[in-house]
Amino acid sequence: MLKTAQKLIAVAKISARANLAYPGEVLGRGTFLLVVLYIFLKLWQATYSESGQSKLAGLSLAEMLWYLTITESMWMSAPKLAQQVDEDVRTGSLAVKLIRPLSYPLYCLSANMGERLVRFSFNLALGACIALALVGPIHLRAEALLMLALSVCLAFLLDGLGHLIVGLSAFWLEDTSGLYLIYTRLTMILGGMLIPLDLFPGWLKNLVVYLPFPYLVWGPVHLLSTPQAELAASFLELAIRQLACLVALSALVALLWQRALRRVSAHGG
Amino acid sequence: MFAVHTEDLRKEFTLKKGLFERRTAVAVDNISLTVKEGQAVAFIGPNGAGKSTTIKMLTGILKPSSGKAQVLGLDPWRQRSRLVRQIGAVFGQRSQLWLHLPPKDSFELLAEIYSLDKKSKQYKSRLEMLIERFELAAFLNTPVRKLSLGERMRAEIAASLLHRPRLLLLDEPTIGIDVVARQRLRELLAQWNREEGLTVFLTSHDTGDIEAVADRVILINHGRVIIDDTIDGVRHYGAPKSADTGEPPDMQSLPALEKVLSDLFTAK
Incomplete structure (x- = not known):
């Protein structure tokens, strides 16, 4: 168990280092983030002005932009795990990874985690500078930030499992790009990346809390705007929901992988 | 046997x-x-x-x-x-090395994956021997993507021998490798x-x-x-x-x- 953990940490570390090889890509993401956040600012300025309210879903305009800064940073930090797994399956590169004493799904998840944490840190640093320049600082509590950090890690793990499920479906589907598109768009919309869940119609919000999507984005970031008195309980509830999703998605990945191994075919001569 | x-x-x-x-x-x-x-x-x-x-x-x-x-x-x-x-395995068209990192980093990762004690004399002497025999010293710290195909394959085979496969x-x-490198x-x-x-x-x-x-x-x-x-x-x-x-x-x-x-x- 300890040895496996050491292996997974080593994979995450090397994956994080490999992602630092291209500073140009980081700069490109920063520019994109600037454009996106500026558009969001203008859209939400119009929405706030139109509604005549100073707060929507309990957030002021500045808080809304910071909310979007964090959700965008999380969204844009997602490595292309699903496409990578799909490619491994189709090209036969999976063979190289199967002859190592380390489970392929765990290898993928830890590489994904290492890369994602680096990308997220850069995105967040850049996004924070942009948000500061556009709307100035907001009040953030240290304990809420700590809880955010923990729940973001769980959210990344959950999203990694989601990507793995999409990628592994290449064993059965001709093309996984459609499934990938559906998964990412559901995360974007039902995950609360563009609009906080509190602005959803009641029936929709009541429905999506039973799906894993809100716990990939909205749940962690929502902690920042949760009142102090409810923070601990909200974090605990979120953690339980995230862990429940983690168990369910892990079981699904394990089942898919077990079946997929029987379908591994030889590519080449 | x-x-x-x-x-x-x-x-x-x-x-x-x-x-x-x-x-x-x-x-x-x-x-x-x-x-x-x-x-x-x-x-x-x-x-x-x-x-x-x-x-x-x-x-x-x-x-x-x-x-x-x-x-x-x-x-x-x-x-x-x-x-x-x-066992060790080398698939000519599939790499086990990390493209954007030097071979040295991939060796270290493989040592972890195969649970090799990186501080042990045995591991150090094995690594030194592989570096010497496969003439890796000159590009051990160069990202794999910058290596020639011949250099890459030497590093690839050395990596597959690190855990002393039988x-x-x-x-x-x-x-795809040129005549000299192939030889x-x-x-x-x-x-x-x-x-x-x-x-x-x-x-x-x-x-x-x-x-x-x-x-x-x-x-x-x-x-x-x-x-x-x-x-x-x-x-x-x-x-x-x-x-x-x-x-x-x-x-x-x-x-x-x-x-x-x-x-x-x-x-x-």
Whole structure:
């Protein structure tokens, strides 16, 4: 168990280092983030002005932009795990990874985690500078930030499992790009990346809390705007929901992988 | 002890033909072979002959449809996690090195994956030996994407030997590599087989690789073993029928291995 953990940490570390090889890509993401956040600012300025309210879903305009800064940073930090797994399956590169004493799904998840944490840190640093320049600082509590950090890690793990499920479906589907598109768009919309869940119609919000999507984005970031008195309980509830999703998605990945191994075919001569 | 032993090893694939129709394709057709530890075997055949399928069954990646396989005394499919610690594999067109990082980083990761003690004298001396023999020092800290194909393949093979495997499986390791680099790789593989007693199981379309590295050739076609012989023995298959007098033929008069294999591959 300890040895496996050491292996997974080593994979995450090397994956994080490999992602630092291209500073140009980081700069490109920063520019994109600037454009996106500026558009969001203008859209939400119009929405706030139109509604005549100073707060929507309990957030002021500045808080809304910071909310979007964090959700965008999380969204844009997602490595292309699903496409990578799909490619491994189709090209036969999976063979190289199967002859190592380390489970392929765990290898993928830890590489994904290492890369994602680096990308997220850069995105967040850049996004924070942009948000500061556009709307100035907001009040953030240290304990809420700590809880955010923990729940973001769980959210990344959950999203990694989601990507793995999409990628592994290449064993059965001709093309996984459609499934990938559906998964990412559901995360974007039902995950609360563009609009906080509190602005959803009641029936929709009541429905999506039973799906894993809100716990990939909205749940962690929502902690920042949760009142102090409810923070601990909200974090605990979120953690339980995230862990429940983690168990369910892990079981699904394990089942898919077990079946997929029987379908591994030889590519080449 | 046998490094590889198979009995009637068979692999069938079910292929879809239209919506409801299914067709069974036999990729490996009851192969029986034995490779002793320390041997260097060239496992060759035309494209689609079943070479990669056999290698993937021997590494435990593919489950055989029927028959038996033992690799280093282990059942590859059932005991894959134990087996992978004792074998190394190099697939010519698939890399195990991290493209954007130097080979040194990939070596360190592999040491962790194989649970090698990086502080031990044994590990350090192994790494030093690999760096020296495979002449890696000059580019050990250069990102893999900046290496030539020959340098990359040397690093690739060295990486697969880091955990001291007893059996090295190579699937077309010299593909796309220039003549000089190819020659160097062949020398290294032959040297490792000779001096370290490493069992080498090589597939290649390059007869130069086969002649330089292997002492035995197993030729398969349509999933079946056609010839299992020494290199000189294989060349006899190309001897003209009229010269078959019962006397051992003059080796100089026998056709080159490439010509013999080309004829055998195209024969129906």
